[in-house]
Amino acid sequence: MEGYVVDAVPGRGFVELVLDGFRRIRVRTTFPVYVVTDNPELIAQHPSVSSYEGEEWRDLSGEPLTVYRFELTNLGAYGYISRRAEVVNKVPTVLSQTLFRLNALPFRRVVVEGQRIRLEGKERLARPKVKVAKVETYDWYGPSPDGDRYLAEVDGETERGFLRDLDLWADVVECSGRACDRVRASVKVDSSRKRSPVSIWGLVEWSYVSMTPLREIAYSTIGKTLTTNEAWVAFRRKVVIPDVVPRVEKRRTLEEVRAADKGGLVLFPKPGCYDGVAQVDFSSMYPSLIIKYNISAETVDACEDLKTEIGHSICLEERGIVPAALEWLVERRRELRGVDEERSQAIKWILVASFGYLGYRNSKFGKIEAYELVTYFARKTLRRAMEVAREEGLEVIHGIVDSLFVRGGDLDEFARRVEEETGMKLSVEKYDWVVMGSTAGGRPHPMRYYGRKEGGEVKTKGVERGNMPNLVRGFLREFALSLSKARDCSEAREVLRGECREILGAYERKAFTGEPLDYVLWIGGEPYVRGVRGFYNARSGYRGRDPYYYLGYLRRTWENLWP
Amino acid sequence: MALMTGFQEVDEVIGSDGLVEFYSTDGELLSLFYHRVIALSAPVDVVLVGERGGLDSLLLRRLQRTFRNRGEVYLRRAFKAEDVAPTIRAMEGEEVVVVDPYHHFKGYSQIVGAMRGREGREFVFSLMDRERRGSVFGLHSAHSIFKLEDRGRGFKVKLIKSPTRGEVEFSYGKWEIYGRYERGLLRWIH
Numbered sequence: 001m002e003g004y005v006v007d008a009v010p011g012r013g014f015v016e017l018v019l020d021g022f023r024r025i026r027v028r029t030t031f032p033v034y035v036v037t038d039n040p041e042l043i044a045q046h047p048s049v050s051s052y053e054g055e056e057w058r059d060l061s062g063e064p065l066t067v068y069r070f071e072l073t074n075l076g077a078y079g080y081i082s083r084r085a086e087v088v089n090k091v092p093t094v095l096s097q098t099l100f101r102l103n104a105l106p107f108r109r110v111v112v113e114g115q116r117i118r119l120e121g122k123e124r125l126a127r128p129k130v131k132v133a134k135v136e137t138y139d140w141y142g143p144s145p146d147g148d149r150y151l152a153e154v155d156g157e158t159e160r161g162f163l164r165d166l167d168l169w170a171d172v173v174e175c176s177g178r179a180c181d182r183v184r185a186s187v188k189v190d191s192s193r194k195r196s197p198v199s200i201w202g203l204v205e206w207s208y209v210s211m212t213p214l215r216e217i218a219y220s221t222i223g224k225t226l227t228t229n230e231a232w233v234a235f236r237r238k239v240v241i242p243d244v245v246p247r248v249e250k251r252r253t254l255e256e257v258r259a260a261d262k263g264g265l266v267l268f269p270k271p272g273c274y275d276g277v278a279q280v281d282f283s284s285m286y287p288s289l290i291i292k293y294n295i296s297a298e299t300v301d302a303c304e305d306l307k308t309e310i311g312h313s314i315c316l317e318e319r320g321i322v323p324a325a326l327e328w329l330v331e332r333r334r335e336l337r338g339v340d341e342e343r344s345q346a347i348k349w350i351l352v353a354s355f356g357y358l359g360y361r362n363s364k365f366g367k368i369e370a371y372e373l374v375t376y377f378a379r380k381t382l383r384r385a386m387e388v389a390r391e392e393g394l395e396v397i398h399g400i401v402d403s404l405f406v407r408g409g410d411l412d413e414f415a416r417r418v419e420e421e422t423g424m425k426l427s428v429e430k431y432d433w434v435v436m437g438s439t440a441g442g443r444p445h446p447m448r449y450y451g452r453k454e455g456g457e458v459k460t461k462g463v464e465r466g467n468m469p470n471l472v473r474g475f476l477r478e479f480a481l482s483l484s485k486a487r488d489c490s491e492a493r494e495v496l497r498g499e500c501r502e503i504l505g506a507y508e509r510k511a512f513t514g515e516p517l518d519y520v521l522w523i524g525g526e527p528y529v530r531g532v533r534g535f536y537n538a539r540s541g542y543r544g545r546d547p548y549y550y551l552g553y554l555r556r557t558w559e560n561l562w563p
Numbered sequence: 564m565a566l567m568t569g570f571q572e573v574d575e576v577i578g579s580d581g582l583v584e585f586y587s588t589d590g591e592l593l594s595l596f597y598h599r600v601i602a603l604s605a606p607v608d609v610v611l612v613g614e615r616g617g618l619d620s621l622l623l624r625r626l627q628r629t630f631r632n633r634g635e636v637y638l639r640r641a642f643k644a645e646d647v648a649p650t651i652r653a654m655e656g657e658e659v660v661v662v663d664p665y666h667h668f669k670g671y672s673q674i675v676g677a678m679r680g681r682e683g684r685e686f687v688f689s690l691m692d693r694e695r696r697g698s699v700f701g702l703h704s705a706h707s708i709f710k711l712e713d714r715g716r717g718f719k720v721k722l723i724k725s726p727t728r729g730e731v732e733f734s735y736g737k738w739e740i741y742g743r744y745e746r747g748l749l750r751w752i753h
Binding site: 244245246247248249250251252253254257258361362368 | 620623636637638639640641642648649650654655
């Protein structure tokens with residue numbers, strides 16, 4: 001039998017592989033559990049232990065350690081043992097470790113011959129040939145677990161209809177509310193329990209890269225996927241992964257902490273419209289810095305191969321666990337770009353979290369000094385890029401952590417020099433014009449800007465927020481569309497005074513005459529409408545709106561659009 | 564400098580006690596109070612427990628200027644419960660200020676054990692209601708324990724436990740924390 005591994009269900013002495021098309025096959029196996037103990041014989045007395053073996057591993061600081069691997073016939077005994085003994089290597093999960101040994105990794109094509117499994121590893125970038133669907137139920141205000149209508153996306157096709165008519169099967173389905181009861185799938189993911197920002201194909205990709213069954217990561221945070229990736233590196237190196245890693249911060253003076261514990265560099269641009277601007281982005285800046293400088297908990301302050309001004313040093317003797325884990329993720333994201341944007345985005349989320357997770361208290365492979373080093377190198381890199389820009393005669397308009405807005409001068413030479421000097425890849429995006437936004441008080445707003453890219457598309461940042469009423473969001477979308485006609489700042493000004501004002505007028509009228517859906521705004525996952533007596537939950541039904549609230553909102557938004 | 568609160572009566576009660584705990588349910592008052600203690604006692608080692616924040620460097624510098632004490636403040640932060648005990652043990656200084664050691668409400672015995680195991684003096688500031696939560700933890704280890712209570716424009720330092728004194732309380736104005744000895748212009752406003 002051959003096919004893609006969609007799921008795996010552990011049993012007594014076997015694991016049942018669920019392949020695409022609901023096919024199942026049992027493979028005999030035991031489940032490995034790693035324990036640090038002085039008395040392995042005692043644990044071996046558990047009826048589910050079939051055998052055990054001592055292995056030489058290392059702890060995170062590199063000290064040798066004897067770890068016993070117990071082979072369990074029943075995964076149910078894992079809980080019993082982990083409560084009574086010091087179980088290590090809990091990540092990757094036991095099931096993932098089992099599948100790894102069997103060559104039956106999630107969403108990879110396998111050939112099962114008797115009790116042997118062969119991995120067919122030729123299609124690295126193509127989507128696994130499994131049927132993946134997403135079904136959402138809708139009410140008048142938008143997605144709702146109690147809605148009567150559904151919207152389904154199956155293999156890129158969209159279906160709509162009444163829930164009573166829904167008849168859908170797929171290998172993997174993301175569903176919400178009552179729709180979950182009406183679909184048939186090997187793995188169902190309940191949207192309301194999801195804690196990750198990625199789509200269902202994104203979750204499939206996470207399952208693929210972390211070599212963990214989808215069922216085990218469907219409701220976990222990005223952190224778990226990232227940690228699993230790092231843990232695989234440690235696992236292959238035979239480095240023991242403890243459950244909790246106590247960390248002791250270096251003793252420093254208050255001034256030293258103040259100097260080191262900072263974020264990325266953010267400039268405050270002068271509000272206004274600028275013609276002929278280029279946005280120069282460092283691609284995956286933080287992960288790239290982690291990789292370039294070998295930043296990982298075990299490499300920071302381990303030796304003094306690379307000293308820094310903030311008092312931390314980095315050891316370059318051995319590749320760190322975090323950079324090793326990120327290296328292939330950065331590479332995979334680069335490969336997926338342009339091939340599959342959805343899965344590329346899923347990898348991007350892991351990379352985005354990788355830096356923050358270094359400083360997270362429960363991170364197994366991070367520590368605060370490593371986190372501080374990343375922001376230190378990021379500030380240093382951006383400052384150097386600004387110096388090069390000035391040397392090449394470019395005007396720096398704005399800078400946000402990993403991105404610079406520049407104009408004039410020799411852009412190509414600037415990009416070439418920055419790449420050469422920093423050793424990092426740049427992506428350059430040219431704009432016909434860019435508006436740097438301001439706050440309501442007229443002060444610069446570093447995170448609010450919009451502009452027309454070469455090609456005509458208007459990109460906005462920090463202008464539209466998720467908690468704005470649909471009415472305002474609709475206005476902003478039309479606003480951006482009409483501005484896409486302007487080729488420079490003076491034309492943008494004209495469009496703003498003419499067409500955009502007309503759009504505003506139309507939306508101002510809509511504040512009084514709109515559909516109920518126009519007045520909905522989402523806060524904390526709940527739909528609200530502003531009525532004359534204040535906000536009320538839209539789930540309880542539509543009970544009118546306060547048009548003056550929406551009118552005021554529109555006008556405030558409009559006033560902040562042009563500094 | 565030796566650990567001190569700068570309030571003569573309180574310092575007299577504390578004397579040379581090794582482990583002294585101040586607790587309060589009022590985070591703002593407790594924070595002001597330990598900033599004062601750190602500013603007065605510098606050079607001093609500080610263990611800060613919590614995910615973020617806890618020490619206002621500007622306030623600390625301001626208080627240090629007020630008290631004309633430019634001594635260094637050495638810092639170690641413990642972000643999770645399991646970090647607290649090893650961090651306290653790692654502090655080399657003779658005198659240590661520990662801020663909010665029971666922040667995570669777990670690992671009490673390891674934390675108390677680490678504090679007891681150190682040589683030298685320690686001032687501990689706990690943001691907790693000892694009457695309701697963790698009331699017995701560390702009580703036997705601390706030589707003296709004070710409760711800080713907010714009283715509007717002032718506050719009370721209540722002696723809860725001391726090997727030498729009975730129950731006693733001292734009242735101070737909030738402005739005294741900042742090193743002022745009268746209310747200043749405020750007296751004309753109220």
